[in-house]
Amino acid sequence: MVHHDTMTGAEILLKALVDQGVDVIFGYPGGAVLPIYDELAKQNRIRHILVRHEQAAVHAAEGYARSTGKVGCVLVTSGPGATNAVTGLADAQCDSVPLVCLTGQVPTHLIGNDAFQEADITGITRPCTKHNYLVKDTNNLARTVHEAFHVARSGRPGPVLIDLPKDVVQNRGLYQPPSKTKSKYNPQVKGDLRAIEQAVEMIAGAKRPIFYVGGGVINSGVAACQLLTQFVRMTGFPCTLTLMGLGAFPGSDPLFLGMLGMHGTVEANMAMHDCDVMINIGARFDDRVTGRLNAFSPKSKKIHIDIDPSSINKNVAVDLSIVGDCAHVIEDMIKVWKARQPKIDERALRAWWSKIEEWRGADSLRYPASDTIIKPQYAIQRLYDLTKSRNPYICTEVGQHQMWAAQHLRLDSPLHWLTSGGLGTMGYGLPAAMGVQTAHPDALVIDIAGESSIQMNIQEMATLVQHNLPVKIVILNNQYMGMVRQWQELIHGARYSESHMDHHPDFVKLAEAFGAVGLRAERPDQVDGVIQEMLAVNRPVIVEMRTDASENVFPMIMPGMAHNEMVLGQEDRSRDNPGSEQDGMVLV
Amino acid sequence: MTDAVQDSNRHTISVLVDNESGVLARVIGLFSGRGYNIESLTVAEVDAHENLSRITIVTSGTRMIIEQIKNQLRRLVPVHKVHDLTIEGPHVSRELALIKVASSGEKRVEALRIADIFRARAIDSTNESFVFEVVGATEKVEAFITLMQPLGLVDVSRTGVVAIARGPKAL
Numbered sequence: 001m002v003h004h005d006t007m008t009g010a011e012i013l014l015k016a017l018v019d020q021g022v023d024v025i026f027g028y029p030g031g032a033v034l035p036i037y038d039e040l041a042k043q044n045r046i047r048h049i050l051v052r053h054e055q056a057a058v059h060a061a062e063g064y065a066r067s068t069g070k071v072g073c074v075l076v077t078s079g080p081g082a083t084n085a086v087t088g089l090a091d092a093q094c095d096s097v098p099l100v101c102l103t104g105q106v107p108t109h110l111i112g113n114d115a116f117q118e119a120d121i122t123g124i125t126r127p128c129t130k131h132n133y134l135v136k137d138t139n140n141l142a143r144t145v146h147e148a149f150h151v152a153r154s155g156r157p158g159p160v161l162i163d164l165p166k167d168v169v170q171n172r173g174l175y176q177p178p179s180k181t182k183s184k185y186n187p188q189v190k191g192d193l194r195a196i197e198q199a200v201e202m203i204a205g206a207k208r209p210i211f212y213v214g215g216g217v218i219n220s221g222v223a224a225c226q227l228l229t230q231f232v233r234m235t236g237f238p239c240t241l242t243l244m245g246l247g248a249f250p251g252s253d254p255l256f257l258g259m260l261g262m263h264g265t266v267e268a269n270m271a272m273h274d275c276d277v278m279i280n281i282g283a284r285f286d287d288r289v290t291g292r293l294n295a296f297s298p299k300s301k302k303i304h305i306d307i308d309p310s311s312i313n314k315n316v317a318v319d320l321s322i323v324g325d326c327a328h329v330i331e332d333m334i335k336v337w338k339a340r341q342p343k344i345d346e347r348a349l350r351a352w353w354s355k356i357e358e359w360r361g362a363d364s365l366r367y368p369a370s371d372t373i374i375k376p377q378y379a380i381q382r383l384y385d386l387t388k389s390r391n392p393y394i395c396t397e398v399g400q401h402q403m404w405a406a407q408h409l410r411l412d413s414p415l416h417w418l419t420s421g422g423l424g425t426m427g428y429g430l431p432a433a434m435g436v437q438t439a440h441p442d443a444l445v446i447d448i449a450g451e452s453s454i455q456m457n458i459q460e461m462a463t464l465v466q467h468n469l470p471v472k473i474v475i476l477n478n479q480y481m482g483m484v485r486q487w488q489e490l491i492h493g494a495r496y497s498e499s500h501m502d503h504h505p506d507f508v509k510l511a512e513a514f515g516a517v518g519l520r521a522e523r524p525d526q527v528d529g530v531i532q533e534m535l536a537v538n539r540p541v542i543v544e545m546r547t548d549a550s551e552n553v554f555p556m557i558m559p560g561m562a563h564n565e566m567v568l569g570q571e572d573r574s575r576d577n578p579g580s581e582q583d584g585m586v587l588v
Numbered sequence: 589m590t591d592a593v594q595d596s597n598r599h600t601i602s603v604l605v606d607n608e609s610g611v612l613a614r615v616i617g618l619f620s621g622r623g624y625n626i627e628s629l630t631v632a633e634v635d636a637h638e639n640l641s642r643i644t645i646v647t648s649g650t651r652m653i654i655e656q657i658k659n660q661l662r663r664l665v666p667v668h669k670v671h672d673l674t675i676e677g678p679h680v681s682r683e684l685a686l687i688k689v690a691s692s693g694e695k696r697v698e699a700l701r702i703a704d705i706f707r708a709r710a711i712d713s714t715n716e717s718f719v720f721e722v723v724g725a726t727e728k729v730e731a732f733i734t735l736m737q738p739l740g741l742v743d744v745s746r747t748g749v750v751a752i753a754r755g756p757k758a759l
Contacts, residue, residue, distance in 0.1 A: 058642070123610075123613070126610070126613060126617050127617055128620075129662075131665040134610075151665055308659075309662065310660050310662070310663050312659070313652055313655055313656070314652075314656055317652065
């Protein structure tokens, strides 16, 4: 006898997802999730994007989440389906991307029996998810799904995994709506007002200030980015962004100093080193940003605003910390600033800006032009110039091309820049672009790629074609794992151990084999033409640009060096890196 | 915070958590994954109605590390409260040990005599052995074990430290 109020677990799951606002799932079916797929086929509220590998499903959901600000959703089967998703989850954990990943599991009575396609996925993903659940009773399913979405999007966002044994989605149980689900997880969003007042006082009294802004502001929302822009412009202070923060402040604004860190601009890194007040909003003093810690910005008072208390005083001890959501804290700072009308030291600020302009004058992103070979920086600049009027979404893979894109694109709006920052996952860009295009079908979505990274998830070309996702992929092909080659050249005596691939596919033919369009440029004078051609096609396109294999990313703070010890270019190689610190700490 | 506390780098941290499967693995995984020390860890349900367990962890590290440990613990979804008993005012801590001593003659008499001094109770006895139960601060338990060593110590089982703040207030 079936109680009329009960539903199957699969029905409950889909109802819960709809109630959570899910309109698309990225997934791949398999034995343990067949009841869910069966239910999926009976409805049309949720669209399913069938990927070709589960890792790509997670990156696609990341792309969806980061370009919309909503929670991305993934559905994969048990065992290998779930373990394939692990890299994506770790990526989302590092970059604070809100996801809910549903994994199938063997029936509860078989758990622990080494059953077919069984993996202890809650055990495996415990350190690389924000939280995870194993649902053992159909009556707890709805509540668990609602809580998972709440946890994924609240506080510092992150991936949440729900493991669903097959019997739990087949059995019947009661549905519980989100309104009846209370969670004990409620992180602090309002910052301490006294600390905010103190921060405003420190900021107003600064002589050599800098805003150092990270992805936390983008995670906080578009409103937070607008408030940040308003506040920075009110002060007239310089602003630098981390890799994850690009787009939080307009790239075309004269107050913007470019990205900072290992491949940041001279003006950004020097200003960080010499500042007297550093205002860190939503950044985490990552090692790629700070360089050698004991030489990091030695003369400054540091303010750190972050929603995650564990980010504070983790790598760098700060003078004033404010725990809270960036939007709330910046809003309060603006209020206090307006109420107090502080008098800033205009003279000191003018002197500081003239110093910054001096550094800016070094034009640290310049590169030797060529009319015979395509410089990768040139390709990226032309790509940007020819597409910026369409406000494209830019995804990247990981490596040199990623850094050149971060340096040369001057993005003006948040949510349009998607890159794997924390984990540095090669193969991120194509599936992420897939997720972005799914969320924004009419937008221009570009994946800037290297020929090595792109091959890590190249199978997703088929997904693009199947689902009519006209993503544009621009491969800068320099025949090498470029960043590995660069480190080998600069740090390992130019011994290019296994960084060269002797054989690559013909990318034009490859695109065609998948049913997409393939284009190629081999000389600088062909670059504009292929980009125009690419933009004219409303289908997925691979553009291969044969670029200069010897080009390196500069400026560069060598591992273990400080912000004021940048290597500026090929000719400036005097500071060779020892590879480890005096006390024996190995540098990465 | 007094200077004396700043110098001490051993901290007793009391953590109130949901009593659900995997919660201990989360806490232990956090410590191993991030390279923190665990000197002692105890866990048991303390409130069946609210379904809460208390984990008491003795750990050591610099001030920045200890702060990290507490903040990382607070980040775990099933963790409700994290209190550093070492810096939040006076607390009492105890551990219990069961100590098996096998000897005869004068050594056996001496073991009993020392047990008496430490207020350790013999909870099992055969003609050639005792099991003593000793309760107290870690230092006392350790002193007792050291003294038992030459008297035929064969086995030790310890609970690890449990601790609670002094005074009328709850965690």
